[in-house]
Amino acid sequence: MSEIPAELRYTKSHEWVRALPDGSLMVGITDHAQGALGDLVFVEVPEAGRQLSAGDACAVVESVKAASDIYAPLGGEVLAGNDSLATQPELVNQDPYGQGWILRLRPDADPDSALLMDAAAYGEFVAAGH
Amino acid sequence: MPYIPHTAEDVRAMLGRIGAHSTAALFDEIPPGLGVDTLPGVPPALSEMEITRLAMERASRDGRPLNFVGAGAYEHHIPAPVWALATRGEFYSAYTPYQAEASQGTLQVMYEYQSMIAALTGLDASNASLYDGASALAEACLMAVRAHRRSRSARILVPRTVNPVWRRVARAITEGQGLVLEELPWCPQSGTTATEALAAHAGEDITAVVIQQPNFFGQLEDVDALTRQARALGALVIAVANPVALALLKPPGEWGDGGADIACGEAQPLGIPLSSGGPYLGFMATRMEHVRQMPGRIAGRTVDQAGRPGYTLTLQAREQHIRRGKATSNICTNQGLLMTAATIHLSLLGPAGLTRVAEACVARSRELVAALTASAGARTVFAGPRFHEAVLGLEVPVAPVLEALAGQGIVGGWDLTGDYPELGHALLVCATETRTTADIGTYARALESLLDRARAA
């Protein structure tokens, strides 16, 4: 079973979202997603300042056999991409909820307004074979 | 039955195993009425003996004219081992090395080829080749648009001194994605692109600038100044180069301050026969920071489970079979066989041999231009340094001259009138190391007598 931290929210495309104290959001991909992709060899992160709409493809994670887009869970401005992934894409495999974060976002809207799953719902979503 | 090994007994036994009464029954899922029984328009079969005779008649009908045309394809000596080795069945009849363990030969050749292209261009990384030089330029333009992190215009400045056919190809291939290729004028004295033509675009959003060295006229561009000016515009620099000339000329990776971002061109001069236009191979190299935007196959060196060195295709997540609609290009293959030939060719020449070929090209070209312009009816059009081609101005229209020369077994050059009407009666000529003093004399005498006759008429 993959790890699903209780304090995070989740999307159907397997991103996690963490609310930070300053009102910004941190986004990454879940343990389940990194396991399905396998060893990552490259992560492309967005540049700070880019404006995103909810659902925009905003980053790419690549393994040897697959490449997947990461979608913005909410609209907003990119505050930072995780630059250490440029040289250490394996951080996403090793620590998907920590050092393997992908971007930080200042959301346009209240995160609660987005239809994100809580940990229990995401756990069921994964268990249902998604 | 040519190339089909089945005996009548095989067919009987195999149909029995399938449970079908005839081979026709195997096509029973094709809707009735849709099929055809014959193929009018395809002639009856020939034996190998008959087709050999027919092909030899046609090939010999075309003769072996003395060649003084370049314009994107160049006659060079090809060492005998190149095609003796490249047409070995193990290279010739293998496919893309998807099963790396069963394709180490092809993969190592790719790696060696990439290393040689990187050395010639002075850039970090090469792909394992594209279709040809013209399509490589188109791919380089698309790549520049992906690689430029800030430019949004997809505007690319292309001097008119770049091969005109390649410019048309680049336009045809990139148009669907909204690229805008804008022409830059050239200086009538030098036949090269003036830096002022670039400077005129200051303050605009320009994605990339293309610089061809030597340019289509055979003239040498001031690549350092042009590269610096392009950088000042915030544009990426796409170098188009002749790989034989790179034995002598400054590699794109060292142009200006910091070098070109992408180099591409036609690698046909590296051991590929003229072959009436193809197959050739396009080369492309770039700096490491842009490598993921480069299209085409790329081989990498790694280790196997036992820790031994080995080779595999890498960065495949850029490619169409994984990325589908988001791939860097729809290209699947490289020009594997031609790449193999080019690698063998460069190995046989080495740095000294390639340099000597390039020097001989320059020497023969100078000799040709001197011989042809000794006649009163022909002059050089441009001043300034050249590689192995030159533009000559004739007193009379070019097409009838070329036609008359062809009648004497001489291919006298490329008529520039169609693409550059402003040049008047202009002819692009070329001599490589393969032309002798006697060849040049033959051409010069033929041209002189034609021009004399024209003047008398």
Next chain:
Amino acid sequence: MENAMQAREPVIFELSRPGRTAAAQQPPPAPAHDIPERYCRQRPPALPEVSELQAVRHFTRLSQQNFSIDTRFYPLGSCTMKYNPKVCNALAMLPGFLDRHPLAPAVTGQGLLTCLFELQEMLGAVTGMAGVSLTPMAGAQGEFAGVAMIRAYHRGRGDLQRNEIIVPDAAHGTNPATATMCGMKVRELASGPDGDVDLAALDAALSPATAGIMLTNPSTLGVFERNIVEVARRVHAAGGLLYYDGANLNAILGKVRPGDMGFDVIHVNLHKTFSTPHGGGGPGAGAVGVGERLLPYLPVPVVGRDGAGYRWLDERDLPQSIGRLSGFMGNTGILLRAWVYLRILGADGLRRVAEFSTLNANYLLARLIEAGFDPACPGRRASHEFSLTLRREAREFGVTAMDFAKRLLDYGYHAPTTYFPLLVPECLLIEPTETESREELDGFVEALSAIRREAGTDPELVRGAPHTLPVRRLDDVRAARQLDLAWRPASQ
């Protein structure tokens, strides 16, 4: 005796010694050149310095580390790895063809142009199309030309809203990549459970934005699209055009023609169907054929008849052409090889290609089903290729389709195409071609059966394969993370 497949061959740069040359290959020294120093490089390029014999041995040994059609059965699905007749190469390399400059006047190329004109005509006859251009240099470029012509056709009619190309989910990745290159949006179409196009899904996908649909028939699953006439009717009724991906043309040569099925444009992979070499991954050739309404848009140049002779038709002759795709006229030498092949086979020989490639595929499928393997489309006739699913083997033995593929290499067979089409789990796509003998097919069945037994008794043996090649499985992750794309002294 040393086994060439086992020995590591050094990188050619490791054989290099300063000052060593293949002297016979150098032209006589020329006088010093007159190019000013500021245009020149400071050091000669770092190419290897080896003798002629060293180079010959090096590349001969490297060739011996390849599997190839000339040495092994190569049942790579959708790639049509059939015998490449030696005569095709020999005749394409006759000096009159080989030494000819592409810009030499047409009067000096009438022999060549006659061959190419005949090839255009024969490809038109085989595909049921009104016109052919030979210029695309690979299948993917043929696809590009096809979609670009569809786009030009709609624009030519002022129908500017058509910007969607429908592509089945089982399609080759080039189809969506090509549509994107042409500035089109891709709309994916789910396949029905039996491998045919789902007509209800097609209706849902069709709209006033539909520019066209890209189909392969037989499909990438290796079965004939039985609804093709109805598909064509509905797409045309919606104002779209049909594009035929010629990847599987080998299956239907002389039996049924894409033009008769209702297709408007087709590309033909000469390196598959017409047996030109794959060359370790190219050159290909992707001639395109079109129906009447796309004729004005064909890419140039095209060979035309001009009085008693032939010449290249260009932009002046076809002003609505989508333009040029190559520096000259495409992969002429490859086109000559295809011309030789077509003339040797003739009309009857082409029909036999379809019949015997289909016979071989159905025989192999029947024998593999007997041996206990599962077809991906049960109950369907194979075309010239078929897919197996090794899902059961993966579950029972923990041995994947890739493990089977790698172990086949130890048995001396090239692996089939793996994991394509993507929608078949643990897929092997197998295409034997017509040039393989029954004994070769039997040997392949025995090898796959033996591997299945090994998977039961010694799965580690299969998972660790190959064991007999110059290298074992390669570390792809390291290759991508620590990019080593060019030799440097430090990477020794």
